[in-house]
Amino acid sequence: MIHLLTALPCEARPLIKHYRLRPVTPDSPLRLHANEHLRLAITGVGRDNMAAAVGYLQASGIPREQAAWLNIGVAGHAHKPLGSLGLVHKAQDDRGSPCFYPPLLFHNAPEGAELLTSHTPVNDYPDPHWYDMEGYAFFSQASRFTILELVHALKIVSDNRLNHSEHVSAALVEELVAAQLQAIDEVLRQLAELQQSHADITREPAGLQRCLQQWHFSHYRKKQLQGLLYRLQAMDEEIPWTKLEGKKSAAEVLATLERHLDQVNIVFPTPRSMP
């Protein structure tokens, strides 16, 4: 699952249409739209709204799943043309809080953006930053719930020194976001791939739930069991269920698995060049 967050409805509309997202839970405190892979929340403007939305999405998400997070929204910049897309590579706020540096693992990533989140609108756009009102809160909250590699933000320039923010209309924002859907697609695709890789790393070993249902394991012994099942998996070994039949306690199960593992050879394939 990827959580998409936009501050404004006009930022969300092209995404809702493109990804065919349907409204969910009409009584929710947030406006949410979703499909099988994406959940989009319209958070409202400002840090507090963003922070609250991240917390809500996390709390109402699938337990134990580490979702990926993407903030998409408009920003101001001194001289970048309207519609320019930036992937945030540094996020800071105007209170001097520690910066975020989202690890950049994307191929052919969009241009980098140094984001400064301000609590009031910025009209003179001092270089080199991109200015918004939510991005930093997004990073600081979402990174509590998953690894930094899975938290990113895309910003699209909606105003600059020649086109001030008071002239930005909802229609213009919709148009600017819609124009970047192809690039957004690509970032989402790669983000989903990263999330899958992370899920693969953290996936519990095969057979764990079956063992837990069959025998009672204390927390400590569950960890031991998990370790042994990972070892079996690493050695491409099946779980020896027949040897486990009739075992009465977790201790007996662990001892049986240990003995089984002791008999398995660790093999690293022999290269063809070796006689």
Added chain:
Amino acid sequence: MIDTLYVERGIRQHSRSQAILQRFPAARVIEIGHYGELFNRHRQNFRLQKRRPALILARKQGRLVLPALTEYAIGGEHNHYFSHMLNCLYDCRYCFLQGMYRSAHYVLFVNFEDFARAIEQTLAAEPDENHYFFSGYDCDSLALEPVTGFVDYFLPLFRQHPNAWLELRSKSTQIRRLLESEPLERVVVAFSLSPENIVQALEHKTPSLDKRLAAIVKLQRQGWPIGLRFDPLIYHHDYQRHYQHLFQQVFNQVDPTRLHSVSLGNLRLPEDYFKQILRLYPDEALFAGPLCAHNGQVSYRRELEQEMLDFCMDALRQWVREEQLFPCQ
């Protein structure tokens, strides 16, 4: 190869930083205050980052030269190490760096001049003693040589001081700058070697065994002192056949009489690092082996360690003199 560079504000104008920035004109350059802001941050995934590590240019502060463990000694009494880099271009599954650092980004400390000063102060403190410096603890000494210019800078320094020894520890074939330089008997180029099946299974992104041997042969012919490091020894089915074959491959090409030293070491990981690495690679066959924790270290069972060490020492004695052999236990 490197498409993102983080640069500490304080060393951006350093000539070495400027040269590196020019080397990667298409890279995205991000200014930072201190490398720890991103390198030490919690909730990073080393395994995912290893897919596309960035290069961080930073200034090393604090103690730049530190005492080295005596078990890694290769004949000297005064052993020190210094790290001009953190992390490695390669991705060896047994490497402790995966468990020690939260980030897989490479940190390059560009203030070589401060390292040189610290080395000279160390030498001056006991000028009548030989001092051994190891540069490959937290990185591969040579792997990023074309970018770092480490050899270019530090060789002349060690040439100047007759009581200063340097070990360059590497799996790399980046030896061009060494081949272009006059060999120095106090600079030992030490290559880590493993059987080819271990190279293929566990030493990801490293040069093949054949390429490392070719590099060793070139350096040895030119007169550079060579060290061979069979470290860590990796247990697996039929390990004796694989190590025996490795030693034969090595000594078919390398002249044992002209070797500076040969050392062997067991797989040892601090328990905390091991747990962290296991979280990153629960599916790794290496960690499914007969490992156990003892006194805060994870290693093979004591009797198995001894068996492997004895076997390899005996095998190596066919080619290597006793005084050249250094088992790390």
